[in-house]
Amino acid sequence: MGRYILKRLGYLLVTMWIIITATFFLMNTLPGDPVQTGTKLLPEAVAQNLRVKWGFDKPVTHRYVIYLNNLLHGDFGESMKTPGLTANAIIRDKFPASARLGLQAITFGLLVGLILGIIAAFKRNTWIDYTVIFIAIAGISIPSFVLAALLQKVIGGSLLPIIGWPSTNVWLSGFEYTILPTLAASFGSIATYSRFMRTSVLEVLNNDYILTAKAKGLSRREIVQKHVLRNSLIPIITIFAPQMAGIVTGSFVIERIFCIPGLGMYYVESINGRDFPMIMATTIFFSFFFIISIVLMDILYGIIDPRVRVSGEKR
């Protein structure tokens, strides 16, 4: 297992390098001058000074080498739009809010989704099942910003704060501020998980080994706990991992609506503003999370399903 993980981490480095290289060169083919992005043109002399400051006077391959070198020292560079602030500082500053919202949303979404899915499967073709299906369809088709606005209107105000986020002790304080955004961000995943889980449980229930378990004289609860749950989780892992990366690194829409000082907005704004160091930083950050969660998914598969356990591992 240890060797397998090392190998996967090796692949991770190679993949990261490919992503970095591709993004770097693609970014340089973007039309427009990165120092002339304001509505008013800067005087040519000023622009020239800026070009020298950001290194745009050097050929692209030269810049690439410098960038890689900085990256190896853990330096993402300084943001061009907010001079004085490094990309590292922005991520360090903004990521906790996004991560907290993401983790809360994913925990809540997964738990509720799985439970709803299991209930729907066992109460198949009853009003409970139809209600879950309705929630699922609504969750998939209602955009999160509509739901967010709706939550603000209906629940927010008297009961819960409509906008804002705890500014001190970002991980633990101000839970009431996080409730509405968490609900809004998790609704879609509740829908996805409950649908997948329902189908998966029904499929497992049709398997012969469930009949074997019944013939052993196990009670309904024991059958569900020991034979149904684990087997029906296998397809869930597949959809869980990629979602995890996306949700933890921040959502542009939800963070905007609830005024959360998260990372989400930087993905969009850095590209609009030709903020090269920020584009690189956010891309690398997101890719890193994504690949890590895929590696985690493969390890999780092995834990849940012994049949896909890695070869060479001791039985």
Place this chain on the structure above:
Amino acid sequence: MTKLMEVKNLRVSFHTYAGEVQAVRDVSFSIDSGEAVAIVGESGCGKTVTSKSIMGLIPTPPGDIKENSSILYKGKDILKFSDKEWQKFRGAEAGMIFQDPMTSLNPTTKVGKQIMENLMVHRHMNKSEAFNEAVRMLEVVNIPNSRERVNDYPHQFSGGMRQRIMIAIALACNPRLLIADEPTTALDVTIQAQILELLKDIQKQFDTAVMLITHDLGVVAGMARNIIVMYAGQIIEKGTVDEVFKNARHPYTNSLLNAVPGLNLKSKVQLASIYGTPPDLLAPPAGCAFAGRCKFCMKICREQMPGVTKISSTHEASCWLQHSQAPRINIAEGIRGEQDG
């Protein structure tokens, strides 16, 4: 010998969109303790439904066990069991082995644990006792290195070994009745022989009654004492192995026996088969269910169900040809002649 189980007038139907399928139509038989009984018949004749009824594994709905049916186990009607009573009965009093060992074991659970579950529920063992007993059960079913293999997962075993593990699971609590539903159908021939040998050993060693469900008469001959032949949801003939093999009275039984290929068959000889298909159980015929495929079919066969004729104290057949006024013909000869002609 004492009667262990008595099935009386069992009728089971399934409600489908097309209508009511009468899978089992008035089946009665009994099993003595320690005895091996074989139920023989082609696909869809109600063998499996009968055995699942005994285990309480018919899902209702769509299944429907009719009012007057009863299954007495040690004198108690198990069809009236509550869920709790069923749980106590399954696994402890009766165990079941299924047809396909490749899918009958939980792929994500160690085989030892799958055996232990049984022991912990019914014999209230703690973990280490159950573990040791699971190891011992694997030894009983001849799994080598059982102490290590008990921690393996099903995919690490071959088909034959998995069927042995299924047998170990079914036998863990030393049930009085073991139902084997086509236990060798999914296995290749050499493994089949080993599994049957094992079942035979177990039946003798633990004095367990075995109900063997199969469509392979070769399997029956070496294993069972009594044979029950089913057709279209009914028992059409039953008797001891000797009586059924040497003196079959129903044309269907004769056709089945005739269809077993002999070892000295010459090449390019067409294998014997039974022409036609079984009747649709959505609307079973008024008369004998086999009439449409029977070479000796008479007018009465299509109009009225034949009664049961007792040939000896153990042998009975349901066929109009056994009626006292029916023409005396040699059924076995007739069937063989049909094949030659």
